[in-house]
Amino acid sequence: MPQDFLSIVKRRYGDGGYAGDEHGGAAGSDGTGLPTGSPSNFMFATGIECSNPTIDNGRTRRDQLEECGHYARWRDDLRLTRELGLKVLRYGLPIHRIHLGPGKYDWEFADRVMAELRRLELTPILDLLHFGVPDWLGNFQNPELPVHFAEYCGAVAERYPWVRYYTPVNEIFVSARMSAKDGLWNEQLKNDRAFVTALKHLVAASILGTQMIAKHRPDCIIVQSESAEYLHEARAVPSTAVKLINMQRFISLDLLYAKPFDADVAYWLQDNGLTREEYDWFMAGEPPGYQIMGNDYYGRNERILLPDGSMSPAQDVLGWYQITHEYYRRYQKPVMHTETNVFEAGDAPSWLWKQWMNVLRMRRDGVPVLGFTWYSLIDQIDWDVALAVKNGTVNSCGLYDLDRRPRPVAAAYRQLLEEFGQITVVPHGELFVVGDQPAKLMIEV
Template sequence: MAKQPRTISVGQQGLPPGFLWGVSTSAYQIEGAVAEDGRGPSIWDTRCKMKGGVGDGSTGDVSCDHYHRWPEDIRLMQDIGVDAYRFSLSWPRLLPTGKGPVNQKGLDFYDRLIDALLEAGITPWATLYHWDLPQGLDDLGGWTNRDSAGWFADYAVLAARRYGDRVKHWATFNEFSVFTLFGYAIDWAAPGVTDRIAHLKAIHHVNLAHGAAVDVLRAHVPEASIGAIHNRQQVLPEGGKPENQAAASLLDEHWNLAFPDPQILGHYPPQIARAIEPYVQAGDMARICRPTDWFGLNHYGPIFARNDPGKTWGFGWGDAPAGSPDHGIGWPIFPEMFRDELIELTRRYRLPVYITENGCGGDRDKPDAQGRVIDEHRIKYLELYHQAMRDALAGGADVRGYFVWSLLDNFEWGAGYGQRFGLIYVDFPTQKRIPKASARWYAELIRRMKSA
């Protein structure tokens, strides 16, 4: 059974004692060095080489060059004053083909990073999987192969044994539904499959892999704090039209329920349960539903669904209502839905919540004549969502921490480098880092909240 949230008090600023402030990144999006020191290719290296695989034709080959520039990036985190840094381990950097021979230089890289974070007073939060499946495993069927759960468990053993003496906060996966839905049903991400059966198998096998990894981490990491990171957004029928209601209901199951419900509550949501039944074996649900310590939430805004018979599952992404509030940011903003989601998560899953991603993207971030990056739209977004988080706490949500996405401008998957989410501006040709106005705002927020 999942842990019950304890009753928590809140301080003058409406936050519980010990509230955690952090930033998040992921390996493929920032590290670069894709062919250095023994790293093997991932499915995203493959997709980036496909015509049309990434909107601007870019790759993660260099990205932010964090593999070489991590000391500077840690200093930037210190300047902001964060408590914690959520990063992901690169599976193909540790196991170049996904299983078999270990890459010692890859292991050493994360040793250096973790040790330096601890020395800087920043708590490492490690995510085992943030979408970079080794290509060697995809060649064997990837997540459509039931053996993938065992492959992932073996990888988790390697990571836990190597880093568990220093890393105590672990997430098994980041955004289960995004990489499975976009990778196996809608061709928006690697590996680019569009097939219902493949998608259903991927859902179930990833859930099995999660359960296996929880058991591994529990066995090999003393005093481990283990969670999983889910994207959750309200799904609404486009235009409120009845013909879009069924699409919204099914997308809600795929987007919001297909992973946390079996992992925490022990069952699939009803429509998926009927479809996935042929791939569920005796004892599987017990293997999936393993006790965890917290719920990781990635949230940006609601989704509007429309009926689309041409899509794999008959639903597609719709548009927000005309005239939706944008608060000058440039895209519809619904902070009250963030508040409601936090309250609902506490009610439904009864786990402490860490907001593991929240932030604002766009293509407006550019240095001015003085070399400053004044990103007022991002500051406005973060202000609105921080207030919504505090409102949620006042409404009974059990929120223990907040991580901004992202520390750095980086490779944003199918959007390439056209969207910048960072608190730190990265000039990719020179790799120069420039703290944006939002970095200073976040630093001041952290300072003010801690001094209250």
Template sequence: MDPIASPASLAHLVAPPADSPMRRRDFVFGAGTSSYQIEGAVQEDGRLESIWDRFCATPGKVLRGETGAVACDHYHRWQQDLDLLQRLGVDAYRFSIAWPRVMNEAGRPTPRGIDFYKRLLDGLGERGIRAFVTLYHWDLPQHLEDRGGWLNRETAWRFADYADLMSRELAGHGDVAAWTTHNEPWCSAYLGYGDGHHAPGLKSNRWAAQAMHHLLLGHGLALPALHANAPQAMHGIVANVAPGYADTDTAEDRDAAQLFETFQNRWVLDPLLKGEYPADLWRLWKGCEPLVLDGDMDLIRRPIDYLGLNFYSRAVLRSAGPDTIDWVRRPDVERTTMDWEVYPQGMQDLFEALKRDYPNLPPLYVTENGMSSHDSVQGGEVDDVQRQAYLKAHFAACSRAMANGVDVRGYFIWSLLDNFEWAFGYERRFGLVHVDFESQRRTLKRSALAYADFLRERAAG
């Protein structure tokens, strides 16, 4: 018997409250992945080296020296994975295109790589699943990094060329509901060029600030081509956000919390929605202002149809002196295996604050929310109790924000599959679906079965 067809519904394990606006039929539910984390096949069909291939090959950069060379072997098993999405009953699938797979060093198309994404989109369309396509989820072609990467202004223009190519080549394939320029430019800029935790592994706050500017400039430069080539789709960007809370109710700690939110949220959102960088950022990073040319901010603040928000946790902050902040690790609170605190109320608090702070806030999509845990198959099943409770609580928090007027239109769980979790290798499991990386066997976790039951009941209702 198909476990999803079981008469004993598990929907209550994850479902939003009965009166939740998330239960509307036009609310989009989905799941997400990214190219380097699942595809593998890093040397097939003309794919070039990416910065993550190079980073993984550098000793000491990734836990246990693991790489994305095989990952979930999605490049060969994509039909099986689309069948999993269909079994779940999701409305949409969020995935990213591997830039090194679709363009050569001269900027010309790589047909076999592009054909893979055409097949993927067609397969989604055949299954009635809409696509949310991300152009950049961190796997920059290494040849561009060799010329400076996101520190080189020219990369922003090359990104616009790439966006133009893909939106033209993939036109007419599947049902692309949304194009996303960048996933989490904060991570690309700060983790990649500021603290070195991610590829390309550079360490300079000044470099991080300049990389961010060129990432956002690339976003603005890409929008006209996306609108021209895919006028029926939405066009936007995805930011990772987190609320900051003061450790104590002192002016100094409240200022520390505000500085954190400037660094984590406003560094990305102010340029996009206000056309300026937050002045408070340079209190933290004195003398690190990027080179901004005339007209750049007008390009960056071009209107977007939606804003994707990736939410996982919160931060608690205290002052460590003037213009300096410390992160506080609260004891005796629930955490995930990423050591992130589970704090669903933070989603509601932050979403409502963004609505207040940005009068021009576009419609929101939760483009990532989920958690990592130590999941294992026992008796053919994976009972991921913590993830079930995590999703249910965050669905409820999103529901409260929506009831208070925040315009949230969709919610994507991260991730469809256990996958390559960047510098943590394969140790941290975020998937709705358990992957045995030796056999590539997929097993739907209990959270996935509950999600499927909820979606089926919503569709029937």
């Protein structure tokens, strides 16, 4: 009587224990456990809030590193990052304190922090311009900003040659809009021409800065952090104005990644000061380095324009997944979730898990999501009014409060890290890491 193949196999080899790829080709792990710092690890991160725009027509500097106590407690902040189990930190060097003038720098504070980061084996993503510039440069309307910023980037890269990850200019679109369209920061202007000017100067600064970084670190990895936004409209007939707003949110990345504009945006930019020569310069090609498209998402990034003209929050109508997927289809760049938080400490753990589910879903659908960031490590000051007024209100959005005591979201993040901390940077990424360590199995996400 004919025998089935399985009976023959079992008679020859016994039950179970057959050689296969269940451990990635070696005695690996399933992706659980705290991050090890391996190049194959997914990049779980936090950040030190470092915004530093000016308000009151340049008379008042909103330095969040100072207001949140980081200058005094930076050692504690770096220690807390390490103790939580994180290996990656978005860290902003205070350009307004370091870059004193053309060719003039004060490295005292930066040198101490950078040495401690290295000692603790924390990987910094260096944030070089976060909403503000030194007083001597004025504001984002200054056409000399790109060349002076490029010089600064080159000086940073030369001084810290071991750093590979950079965000040259944080949230270019938000920086320009808040400063030149909404009138809250820096130049505090409220017109389209000033908005376009700020966009041009900031993108040019990022491009030239990246080129200077790449001269010292040709294998640099650029994590561009940009706000993922969308404006919904509760009207039967969509307006031309809202359509334009939802196209304008792409301008900074279109310029940065040399993506030709939609016609309506191109006409609007031309009407407000973008020359053909400038357009050709931006479209010449992408900046050097390995480019990661970071998308920041807060519930307040989505809004609904109501029929009476007022605005309503639209938290999670689309969410990070849907909005970022639109950005990904447009630019085809690896993705990182570079910022998120909520102001209500009690809601933060559930928001953390919701954002992480967005990341997992994106990865399951084949989009290369390389990292995730809870921003920030400690609470912030006055972000409920976008730093526009110095009220001293504490926003309870940190993993730790301003006394460096853990908030509930810190325990939630630790739990997340213990479960997912060793998943590979892309699914089955062990295939792309060649070294002397055992291969590891990427958990199926």
